[in-house]
Amino acid sequence: MTRIADDLVDELKRGDDAVYVCDNFLGATLSAQMRREAEKMYDMSSETPGLFVKSQSIDARQNRIYEKEHVYAMQVMGGNTQYDMAPKLVEYIVHMTSVLGTVLNHALKGRAALSTKLQSNKLAVCTNGGAAYDKHIDNGGAGDLRKISILYYMNPMYKRGDGGCFRAFSSTDSSVYRDIEPVADRLVVFWSDALVHSVTPMLNSKSQGNAEVSVACAGEPLDRSKRRYALTIWLCSESITEIRDLPESVRKLHFPLTN
Ligand SMILES: O=C(O)CCC(=O)C(=O)O
Ligand SMILES: [Fe+2]
Known part of the structure; x- marks a missing residue:
């Protein structure tokens, strides 16, 4: 963690549009183990109703909650049952919350006082083409x-062109963005109360002659190995006064019909 701390802090200090990306964060072995645990959790959901639920989103224009198609999510709670099923996922969440919280509190004095215990998290799975x-x-x-x-x-099976990219928008120009592919063992960090972002639609793989091509087949199941797994941890502020409203200029630019 100390390996990334300096670069992460430098990037976050850049301000609202900061996006820190680190590849090969945990290493191939641990990364593969976490994928297996995440798959196991998701597979359990057929026998455990309510474990994964359809992921929800807020429609910023209409101020209402809706369910995303083909995206399923759960919060990893720790506790014995989940720890037995997914020890690496639980350990990762606890470790990141405490270590990164401490590191950022120290380095970002005056900008963030983060809890080193309180977090929320989401393990999300995109199952079908078109999920976004x-x-x-x-x-x-x-x-x-x-x-x-x-x-x-x-x-691990992600290939360039499979879609499902994390798209980070500029706060000053809505036509400017950066796409980040969700490749295995990649870490992405940003300000929860500032960065405008989306996820581009997942595409399906099809064989064409000897080649594999990615095509948009909205609604068609992805191959099991091509399901998109992402684990998000949100570090929380100790105080609500540290949470900033989205500046009016950004709101107007990106969410023009919001009142
Ligand atoms: O999975 C991703 O790349 C981003 C997900 C996201 O934006 C969210 O859960 O709020
Ligand atoms: Fe998000």
Whole structure:
């Protein structure tokens, strides 16, 4: 963790549009183990109703909650049952919350006082072609304390062109963005109350002659190995006064019909 701390802090200090990306974060072995655990959790959901639920989103234009198609999510709670099923996922969440919280508190004095215990998290699985996230910021307001978003991807079979990219928008020009592929063992960190982002639609793999091509087949199941697994941890602020409203200029630019 100390390996990435300096670069992460430098990037976050750049401000609202900061996006820190680190590849080969945990190493191939641990990364593969986490994918297996995440798959096991998702597979359990057929026998455990309510373990994974359809992922929800807020429509920023209409201020209403809706369910995303073909995206399923659960919060990893720790506890004995989940620890037995997914020890590496639980350990990762606890470790990141305490270590990264401490590191950032020290380095970002005056900008963030993060809890080193309180977090929320989401293990999300995109199962079908067309699965996507609309443009949003993570902190939904109304008392939401989430300050730092930490994404970790577990997709060893991901190929360039498979879609499902994390798209980070500029706060000053809505036509400017950066696409980040959800490749295995990649970590992405940004401000939960500032960065406008989306996830581009997942594409399906099809054989064409000897080649594999990615094509948009909205609604068609992805191969099991091509399901998109992402684990998000949100570090929370100790105080609501640290959560910033999205500046009016950014709101107008990215969510023009919001009142
Ligand atoms: O999975 C991703 O790349 C991003 C997910 C996201 O934006 C969210 O859960 O709020
Ligand atoms: Fe998000």
